[in-house]
Amino acid sequence: MTFEYLKALDHSYTMQTYGRFDVAIDHGTGATLYGLEGEEYIDFASGIGVNSVGYAHPKWVKAVADQAGKLAHISNLYYSQPYARLAEELCTRSGMASAFFANSGAEANEGMIKLARKYSFDKYGEGRAVVLTLKQSFHGRTITTLAATGQEVFHQYFFPFTEGFRYAEAGNMDSVRQQDGEDVCAVMLELIQGEGGVNPMTADFVSQLADYCREHDWLLLVDEVQTGIGRTGSLFCFQQYGIQPDALTFAKGIAGGMPMSGVLASAKCAHVLGPGTHATTFGGNPISAAAALAVLEILDEMGPEEIKAKGEYIRKTVESWKAPCVTGTRGMGLMIGIGVQGEKSHRELAAQCISKGLLVLTAGKDTIRMLPPLTISYQEIDKGLAILKQVLCGE
Numbered sequence: 001m002t003f004e005y006l007k008a009l010d011h012s013y014t015m016q017t018y019g020r021f022d023v024a025i026d027h028g029t030g031a032t033l034y035g036l037e038g039e040e041y042i043d044f045a046s047g048i049g050v051n052s053v054g055y056a057h058p059k060w061v062k063a064v065a066d067q068a069g070k071l072a073h074i075s076n077l078y079y080s081q082p083y084a085r086l087a088e089e090l091c092t093r094s095g096m097a098s099a100f101f102a103n104s105g106a107e108a109n110e111g112m113i114k115l116a117r118k119y120s121f122d123k124y125g126e127g128r129a130v131v132l133t134l135k136q137s138f139h140g141r142t143i144t145t146l147a148a149t150g151q152e153v154f155h156q157y158f159f160p161f162t163e164g165f166r167y168a169e170a171g172n173m174d175s176v177r178q179q180d181g182e183d184v185c186a187v188m189l190e191l192i193q194g195e196g197g198v199n200p201m202t203a204d205f206v207s208q209l210a211d212y213c214r215e216h217d218w219l220l221l222v223d224e225v226q227t228g229i230g231r232t233g234s235l236f237c238f239q240q241y242g243i244q245p246d247a248l249t250f251a252k253g254i255a256g257g258m259p260m261s262g263v264l265a266s267a268k269c270a271h272v273l274g275p276g277t278h279a280t281t282f283g284g285n286p287i288s289a290a291a292a293l294a295v296l297e298i299l300d301e302m303g304p305e306e307i308k309a310k311g312e313y314i315r316k317t318v319e320s321w322k323a324p325c326v327t328g329t330r331g332m333g334l335m336i337g338i339g340v341q342g343e344k345s346h347r348e349l350a351a352q353c354i355s356k357g358l359l360v361l362t363a364g365k366d367t368i369r370m371l372p373p374l375t376i377s378y379q380e381i382d383k384g385l386a387i388l389k390q391v392l393c394g395e
């Protein structure tokens with residue numbers, strides 16, 4: 001199939017909800033992808049932070065194939081080994097007490113919001129259902145998680161949105177205090193806002209917010225859908241902030257390309273969601289869970305220090321170019337934002353990278369976002385940076 005034919009087919013028969021780049025991917029290995037005619041792309045995107053161990057990693061492929069040959073799906077009415085083993089791994093490594101598995105980031109966030117509201121209902125009764133979120137956040141595309149997302153552009157068309165969300169300024173405790181009220185049960189935030197522009201929260205803000213939550217018995221909910229599973233140089237980003245959330249969500253990178261997400265709850269709210277209160281048909285799918293166990297093993301072999309070192313290498317290299325269009329770099333580990341200014345928008349620069357063989361993402365209004373596979377080699381990094389330099393330095 002030619003690219004033009006594929007594009008026409010897609011446009012004829014699919015809802016055009018995505019502003020796709022002019023690229024079709026056929027297959028990949030490591031952090032290198034290949035188009036329909038063998039064109040090569042270095043991947044600094046991992047889907048969107050999903051392919052955490054790159055493409056066709058032998059250990060991941062074997063785990064998926066073995067589990068597919070054994071048991072692809074079984075209803076959550078029955079026990080299955082990958083589900084329980086993965087829950088144990090994630091809880092043990094994060095200091096959390098219980099896990100619930102779902103299929104997407106938005107769905108996991110919905111589960112976490114349900115958990116927070118029920119925690120409060122069980123303890124205080126009705127009327128304490130508001131979840132504070134932060135401006136510039138992103139929490140998903142369902143009606144409820146759109147409402148949770150603190151960006152006006154997402155609050156269009158689909159009225160009525162779910163009630164019970166208010167928005168505070170990121171990094172501003174006064175703004176959090178202004179939203180204070182008898183009706184609040186939780187605060188939900190990303191420690192590094194991803195879609196919003198790769199904006200890390202300061203350690204000071206996060207620790208003050210955690211204290212404030214504790215004083216008011218608000219649950220501290222951390223959306224680690226993008227920051228989780230090694231992305232920032234620790235299994236979860238919160239582990240570098242010296243806090244322990246009451247609950248967190250993960251998704252994107254967990255199963256290295258298989259759909260999976262979940263909620264982890266601390267001891268305090270481990271059993272708030274009991275029988276009949278929450279469920280999903282596909283959640284915790286055995287193949288996804290086996291894939292996730294393989295991802296954790298592969299990340300163990302590599303170690304978190306390597307993720308940090310690669311991230312620092314990329315940022316230092318980009319900064320050393322002193323490109324006039326670059327305002328600076330932000331992020332942690334291999335979650336990296338490059339602020340850009342000037343004639344060309346972040347989207348135009350990203351399209352230029354892609355046309356030269358480097359996949360990158362955008363975020364916020366002026367940020368090029370990079371989420372390479374955590375297993376990317378330095379050789380692939382250097383190839384990708386050479387293309388990025390051509391684009392950013394206008395060579």
Ligand SMILES: *Cc1c(COP(=O)(O)O)cnc(C)c1O
Nearest residue numbers: 104105106138139140194225226
């Ligand atoms: C991507 C993302 C989501 C939504 O995940 P989906 O799997 O697309 O539903 C939610 N929160 C954050 C922080 C994300 O980056």
